[in-house]
Amino acid sequence: MRLALMGAGSLGTILGAFISEKKEIDLIDVNKEHVKALNDKGARIVGTIDKTVPVKAIMPEEMEGTYDLVILLVKQTYNESAFDSLKDHIHAKTIIATLQNGFPEPSLLDVFGEERVIGATVSWGATWQGPGVSELTSDPGKLSFDVGRLDGKITEQVEQVKEILECMCPAHIANNLGGTRWAKLLSNAVFSGLSACFGCTFGELLADEKYEKLVHYVMKETIEVGTKWGVTSFEVDGVDLKPYLYFETEEQRLEKAPSYQAFWGPHKLLKASMLQDIEKGRKTEINEINGLVVRIGKELGVATPLNETIVSIVNKIERKELKPTLTNLSLFK
Template identity: 55%
Template sequence: MKRIAVMGTGSLGTILGAFISLHRQVDLIDVNEAHVKALNEHGAKITGTMEFTVPVKAFLPEELTGEYDLIIFLVKQVYNDSAIASIKNHINENTIILTLQNGFPEPALIEVFGENRVIGCTVGWGATWIEPGVSELTTPESALSFSMGRLNGEVDQKVLDCKTILENMCEVHLEDNFAGMRWAKLLVNATYSGLSAALGCTFGDVLDDPIASVYAMYVCNECIRVGDAWGVTKYSTAQGENMRDTLGFKDNQERLLKANTYETGFRPAQLLKASMLQDLEKGRPTEIHAINGIVTFFGKKEKIATPFNDEIIRIVTTAEANKTVPTMENLPALEKILAKYRY
C-alpha cells in the first residue's frame, strides 16, 4: 500500500498515526485546524503509559490531493456524512476503508463503498485527547491490541495487508467471527464508556463506586440478552474468551459470583475516560446513539426491554441538549433504575 491516511485524528487517530509514522509515511487528516497546525509544527506527542514525539504530516480535508490505497477511518459516526464526502474524490475501486469506529459502523460504510472495500477493526486500548498535537495513551503497552476482520469472516490479502499496517503499533488478532467481536466491543463501550459519559468519570471511578459498578453489570448483561435474541452466537474477545460465559448472568446469585470477573477484566482500563465524555466537555454531539442506541434499537426489534441502557441514553442526550457535563450526581437516578429492574 503506497498511500495511507488516517481520517479523523482525535485521541485514537493521533496515537495510531504516530505509531505508523515511526515506520512509514501516513497522512493524518482532521477538520481541527489548530490540531493540524500543531501536528505539522511540533509532531504528534504521545503521553501517558508511553512517552514519545514523532514528526507527522497532517492535512485539513480540503487540502487533500491524489488517491489513497488505504484510509483508516476513525471519524466519530455523527460526522460520517461530511467525512465520506471529503474522501470520495480521493479513492479508487481498490481503495480499502478500514473502520476503527465505535459501535457497528460496517453496514453504513458497506452501503457507500461496497462490501469488498470495507474491513472492520476494534481497538483494544484507550486514549484521551489532551490538546492540539497531544494525546494520552491510557492503556499499558503490554495490553495494546487490535482485532480485525470482515463481517462475512473472509480473510484475504487486503485483510492481511491492513494487519501489517496496524502491526506498526501492536498485536493484531484476525477474527473469523468479527460480528461477534464487534458486539463484544459494543457491550464494553455501552457499559463503561456509557457510564463514564453519564457520570462524568473514568472507567476506574465506575468500578470503584458500589452503585455504578453494579449498574455496569446490568448494562452489560442487558447487551448480552439483546445480542442473544438478535442472533450473536459468540461474543469473542482478542484473548479468545466468550464474554457471554464470563460476564452474563441469569439471576442475582450468578451476578455475585461474576462480580470479580468485571473487576479483574476492566481494571486495566481504569484510567480511561470515554470519548463521549470528552465530547460533552467540548460541547460536541456524542456517539451515544451509535453505541448504547444500537443496543436499544435491537432490543426493541427483538422485544427485549433495555431500561439500563435507556437511562444512560437519557442522561447523555439531556447533557448534549443542555450543553452540560454529567457528574456523579446522576448516581441516584441509576440507583432508582437498579431498585426497579434488578433481578
Template identity: 30%
Template sequence: MSGPIVIWGAGAIGGTLGAAFIRAGHEVIFVDNAANHVAAINANGLRIDGPIFQDTVKAKAFLPQELEGTFERVFLCVKAHHTEAASRELVKHLAPNGYVVSAQNGLNERVIASIAGESRVIGCFVNFGADYLEPGVVHYSGHGAVVVGELDGRRTDRINDIFALLHAFEPKAVLTDNIWGYLWGKLIYGALLFGTALTNDSIADVLANPGYRPVLAKLAREVGKVASARKVVPQPFDGFDPTAFAPTASAADAVRSFDEMVAHNRKSTKSHSGIWRDLAIRKRKTEVDAQILPVVEIGGSVGVPTPLTAKVVSMIHEIEDGKRPLSLANLDELARIAA
C-alpha cells in the first residue's frame, strides 16, 4: 500500500497511533470533527505527553467536510457511537483497493462493513492507555495490547503490512486469526470498566474491593455467556483472562483474574477509564450504547438474559443525563439486583 495514512479521529487512540506512525517516517493525515483540535494541529502540530515518549509531530489536519482525495489506508479511531456517521463520510474517500482499520472499542467492524463492505474492513483491538487532554494535546500513558486480524482469519499481504506498521508502534503487537475472540474479550473487560465508571474510584481500587468483586464477576459472566452462545472463544490480554468469566469458570478463576487486572492497572498512569472521563470530566455521552448495549441485544437474540448489563446501560444513561451521581452506591444497587 502507498500514500498517506489517514487517521479518522485524532483523539486519544488516533492521536497516539498517528504520532507514532509519523515518528516511524510515514506520512499521516488527521481528520477530526473538533474544529479547535484541527486548528491546533495545523498551527502547532500534535503534542504527545506522557511517560512513553514526549514529542510534537507535524501533520496536516482536516475537518471531514474539508478532506479531498481518496486513500488506501484509513484508521478509524472515533468513539464507537460515532462509527456509522464517520463511516459514511470516510467511505467517500476510500480508494477501490483501500481498507478501514477499526481501532476502536466494541464490535464496530460490523457497522463499518455494512457501509464499506466486509472485504474492506480489518479488525483491530487496542488497549493502550491514552487520553485527549486539550486541543492539540494527547496523553499516552501506558503500553497495552495491540492486535490486528482479517475478519475471516486469513493471512493476506495487507494484514501483514498493517501488522508491521502496528508492530513498530507496539513491539508486543499480535497478528491473529481470531480477531473476534479479542473483540469479545475486550467486551467482557469493557463491561467491567463500565462498572468501575459508575463510581469516582480508580479502576484498580474498584476491582481490588472484595465487596464488589462478586457483582462485577456476574456482570462479566453475562457477557461471557453471550460470547459462548455465539460460539466465540474470547482471548486474553494485558493480564485479563476472559476464560475466568466463562460459564464453566470457578470463583477462584475470577479472583485470580481480578488480582491480575489490579496489578496491571496499578502500573499505569491512567487511573480511570475513558468512560469515567466522559462522564466526570468531559460531561458527554459515553460509548455505552455502541459498546455494551449490543451485548444485551445479541443476548436477546440467542436466548441469554443480561439483566446486569442492561442495568449498567440504564445507570450510565442516568449519569449522562445528570439524574444519578457517580458513587459506589451504584455498585451496591447493582449487587442487590444480582442477588
C-alpha cells in the first residue's frame, strides 16, 4: 500500500515520524525549508517525548505515481490547493483519511465519494517549532485516535486507516463518528476558540474564575446546538461528555466545574492550533470551528451569541484590528 501524508506541519511531522518507523510514507508539504530539514536531519519530536526519526519528505510538485492512502493534515483552509495537487496522484480507490478538526467529512464526500473518505479525531496536541521540528504537547500516555465513517459502517478502509494510525498510538473504532466529531468540536469551539481570542493556553482559561465562567457558557451554548443537531452521545472513549459538562442553573454550573478541570487540566499547556496560525500571521480555521457552530445554530434556530463573538474577535485578530489578549474578555456581553 503506497502511503502519503499531506501537510506535515505540527501534527503531521509527529504522526509522519511514527509511521515512518514502521512503514514507508511520503510526507508532503509546501514549506521548502521544512521539507529539506526533514530529509537532511529527520523528523525531530520534542516536548513530552524526545526523538528523531529518518523520514522521506517531498514538495507537492515532486509527487510521482499514485497513492493508495492519503492522510490529510493540511488546515481545512488549504484543502482546495491540496486537492488540486493531489488530483493526478490518486486513483479510483485511494482512501482519503482526514484527521482535521471541525467537520471535514461532508465536503470531502462531495469530492471523493463515501467509500473512500475516512475520518479520525486526534486526542493530542502539537506545536510546530521550526524546520524539521514539532513539539508534542500532550502526555504520551494520553495519545489516541478515534476513526470511522459518518454512517457508522466499519469497512475494510476503516480498518486499514486504524492499522496505520496505530503505528503511533491506540486508534479506537468510532461507530458514532458524528458524536465523536461533536465531542471534539466542543473542545475546539470552547478551548481553542477562546485560546485564540485571548492568546492564552487552555490552563490559563481555567485558572481565573472570570474566564472559567465564560468557558462554561460557551460549552453550554455549543452543546445545545449539537443536541438539536441530533447528537445523542458526545462521545470520547465511549463516554458521553454531556452529563459532566451541561448545566441549566448557576448552581448546576458550579457543581459541574470540577469536571472541566478534570477533563482539560491535563491539557493545560495546550495552545490552540488556531492561536499558532495567528502567531504565524495565517488565516485560522475559525469558520470551520466556531463558525460551523454558528451556521448550524442558525439552521436549527438555536441562538449562538458567544460563538458569534468568538468568530468576530478572531476575524478581527486575523485582520490585525485586534490583538489576542486577555483584555478581549470585555467584548463578551
